[in-house]
Amino acid sequence: MLAIEADALRRTYTSRTGWFRPHRTETEAVRGVTFEVAPGELFGLLGPNGAGKTTTIKMLNTLLLPTSGTARVFGHDVARDPVAVRRRIGYVFGGDRGLYDRLSALDNLRYFAELYGVEARGQKRRIAELLDLVGLTGRERERVEGYSRGMRQRLHIARGLLHHPDVLFLDEPSIGVDPVAARDLRRTVADLTAARTTVLLTTHYMAEADELCDRVAVIAGGRIRALGTPDSLKARVGDRDVLDIEVYGAGEDALERIRRIPGVRGVSVAERGTAQTLTVQTDRGTEPLAPVLAALDGVRIGRVAAREPSLEDAYIAIVEDAALPQRVEVTE
Numbered sequence: 001m002l003a004i005e006a007d008a009l010r011r012t013y014t015s016r017t018g019w020f021r022p023h024r025t026e027t028e029a030v031r032g033v034t035f036e037v038a039p040g041e042l043f044g045l046l047g048p049n050g051a052g053k054t055t056t057i058k059m060l061n062t063l064l065l066p067t068s069g070t071a072r073v074f075g076h077d078v079a080r081d082p083v084a085v086r087r088r089i090g091y092v093f094g095g096d097r098g099l100y101d102r103l104s105a106l107d108n109l110r111y112f113a114e115l116y117g118v119e120a121r122g123q124k125r126r127i128a129e130l131l132d133l134v135g136l137t138g139r140e141r142e143r144v145e146g147y148s149r150g151m152r153q154r155l156h157i158a159r160g161l162l163h164h165p166d167v168l169f170l171d172e173p174s175i176g177v178d179p180v181a182a183r184d185l186r187r188t189v190a191d192l193t194a195a196r197t198t199v200l201l202t203t204h205y206m207a208e209a210d211e212l213c214d215r216v217a218v219i220a221g222g223r224i225r226a227l228g229t230p231d232s233l234k235a236r237v238g239d240r241d242v243l244d245i246e247v248y249g250a251g252e253d254a255l256e257r258i259r260r261i262p263g264v265r266g267v268s269v270a271e272r273g274t275a276q277t278l279t280v281q282t283d284r285g286t287e288p289l290a291p292v293l294a295a296l297d298g299v300r301i302g303r304v305a306a307r308e309p310s311l312e313d314a315y316i317a318i319v320e321d322a323a324l325p326q327r328v329e330v331t332e
């Protein structure tokens with residue numbers, strides 16, 4: 001039996017706006033999403049802000065009813081049998097909500113174990129097991145207010161697992177977590193699937209998805225634009241070379257000049273403090289460096305590096321492709 005089956009899921013939000021002349025606005029957040037997740041699989045849902053990831057997760061974990069389409073968790077329909085679904089799932093979201101700061105980690109877990117109806121006999125052992133799994137054994141009597149973000153996040157995961165769920169939804173677990181703590185967190189997530197828990201993960205960190213996920217779906221504008229193993233997605237840009245160029249203050253005109261160079265397939269910019277990193281994707285075998293540097297005439301340039309395409313490059317290509325106007329018309 002499959003862990004998760006989403007079939008043509010759709011969700012439209014209707015909100016009332018305007019006070020003087022109220023009118024209804026409809027947002028089609030999810031526009032027909034279909035995918036399956038096997039038991040024990042670590043499945044990633046990737047996409048830009050507003051793509052529909054949270055809405056999809058909320059339909060799967062029974063917090064929102066689908067406008068149309070169906071979804072099942074271990075065979076239980078989310079709309080018709082939400083109680084059975086809830087028994088089999090855990091939900092962990094990034095950020096600060098959901099823990100009692102003035103209690104110790106142990107007391108937090110005891111409290112939630114009561115709330116989730118974890119039977120009293122097994123509680124102590126379950127809590128000890130989970131503290132061990134998330135690497136908090138020895139720190140469990142400290143108040144949560146003194147915990148780092150990474151430790152909190154690991155405690156959140158322990159909380160989400162108290163009732164032995166078969167599926168864990170992890171929404172942006174590493175948001176705001178420093179790189180070392182994020183690495184520990186990834187190890188914890190990887191251990192979950194080793195213990196046969198199915199994980200549905202959303203993240204904005206492509207390196208994290210690449211390292212952890214068996215398969216990923218890229219969602220943009222409420223639709224799945226690509227689905228497969230991280231390697232199969234990377235293969236989509238396998239015919240490209242990538243240049244990372246550190247620059248200081250490159251304007252839109254410089255980017256436009258680079259975009260017009262023959263062989264250039266895409267340019268993206270990441271702000272890094274005072275510097276920006278330009279990532280230029282080109283057809284393999286073109287020699288883009290000289291014309292790109294010429295296009296950046298007058299801009300201060302730092303480090304330049306050529307590298308193999310990563311999952312992030314594939315992701316950017318997929319999302320940019322989805323944003324092309326003609327493409328939207330074709331799929332509409």
Ligand SMILES: Nc1ncnc2c1ncn2[C@@H]1O[C@H](COP(=O)(O)OP(=O)(O)OP(=O)(O)O)[C@@H](O)[C@H]1O
Pocket residue numbers: 013014015027028029047048049050051052053054055056
């Ligand atoms: N309660 C709501 N009422 C109206 N519109 C909503 C509501 N919740 C979300 N939306 C809209 O639905 C779309 C999808 O939102 P959703 O939160 O699912 O995206 P997301 O992929 O999770 O984004 P993010 O990465 O920013 O969390 C967005 O356009 C958003 O503005």
